[in-house]
Amino acid sequence: MFEYVLKLAIMLPAIGLLAWGCLKLAKKMQDRVGAPVQGKSARIIETTMLSPSLKLAVIEFHGREILVSASRTGLTRLAEAPARASAEGLDR
Incomplete structure (x- = not known):
């Protein structure tokens, strides 16, 4: 039982940080794609x-x-x- 709680205590924040990182990366990529590019007509x-x-x-x-x-x-x-x-x- 202790091992289960320990795994949960480690994995839950890790999954949360992974989701947060993915959202930040998606936002950064979206801003880069939407930025005006010189040379486009x-x-x-x-x-x-x-x-x-x-x-x-x-x-x-x-x-x-x-x-x-x-x-x-x-x-x-x-x-x-x-x-x-x-x-x-x-x-x-």
Whole structure:
């Protein structure tokens, strides 16, 4: 019985630390992936879910903002406009 309690006292904090470490690593990797990268010409400005299978997205590409709909069948360009100055300050 004592061995069981000793194993539990050792393994429970070890599993907790392992889970905490995995969460910290996932957060660090997510921040690295979401960071803006120099040299990329396309950037997602904003997205909106319309339904489970349909999403609207505003993509900045070479100084233009392009509104696209994304569905299971693919992307469709809906509109295009010059990039707004306020969109330059957004970091997504």
